[in-house]
Amino acid sequence: MDNSPGARFDEYEQDFKQLLQSTREKLEGDANDQRGEQKKAALRRVEIELDEADELVSQMEIEIQGIPTSVRSQYQSRVKTCKADLSRYKKLSKDMHAQLSRSDLLSRAGAPASSDEPYGSSDRTRLLAGTSILEDGTRRLQESQRIALETEEQGADILRSLRGQREQIENARDTLQTADSSIDRASGTLKKMIRRMYQQRVVTAAIIVILVLLIAIILWEKLH
Template sequence: MAIEVQNIPSSNRSKFNSKLREYRTNVENARKELRKLSETSDRRALFGDRLASGSPDNIPLDQRQQLLSGQASLERSSQRLRDSQRVANETESIGANILSDLRGQREQLTNSRNVLLEADGYVDKSIRTLRGMARR
């Protein structure tokens, strides 16, 4: 969808970009909720009713739950870093291509300038030759 939005005229693009961001947020929230429900289901299957009771044995389980949520947060942050690094690499690649194109254009301009200077020299020489012929 993001690629299709880039092809839309710029006058309508902002509206679709905001919808796309909203959809991405909804999907991310649904993923978080699914992970949370999955973790809760796995814990209940593993520990049974001990999670629901108020016994002192719950302290290590609470710590485990905090550790698991911390690990999930770390995984999300790592994924964001990988995404950021991917975007940075793509940006660097695009920048290198632009610099390469600019270098080629510079060479073309330099060559055009040299050809024009050479042609100017030939025009000056022909003017001198014509003047010499006119005098004779």
């Protein structure tokens, strides 16, 4: 089995596409055709699959950190495509949730008070208030999603920056080790040169002593 980062990325991407295909079929099929509790159940299954797909995207981003920088850009582009697809289906799911909530509100509003007044004034007030609350909740969810995506992107940028810094530190450490080895070699060479210098001094001093002795012997013989 291939355990390289690229292979694991491909596996996560394949699982993501299968989940997204299943989600699309539910949104276009059961969640779109069913009514009432059956539609709610279908949308709940869609939410579970979207959460799993979101987790797979996070795993793909983690795997990118271990991919060589020379080919990392193409994997990042694939992740962006997956995020865009995921965001589109999340928005579709939220829209269908909103439609279902509006349908529930309308079904609970009751029968019209008269032919000129489709809804009673109190029922219409409650309906408008419920719709306003629903729209406000939808806006908050969209804002939370935007913040979460921005935070996720910032986290990925931080991980990439930390990885770059680690590579720089490792390169600096290798350079220092190389310099240390060069210094050790130079120190050994200097020690050898010093030893040879002392040896040459000893030899020179011995030669001088011998010459002095020879001169002394010659002079002594001439004088006697």
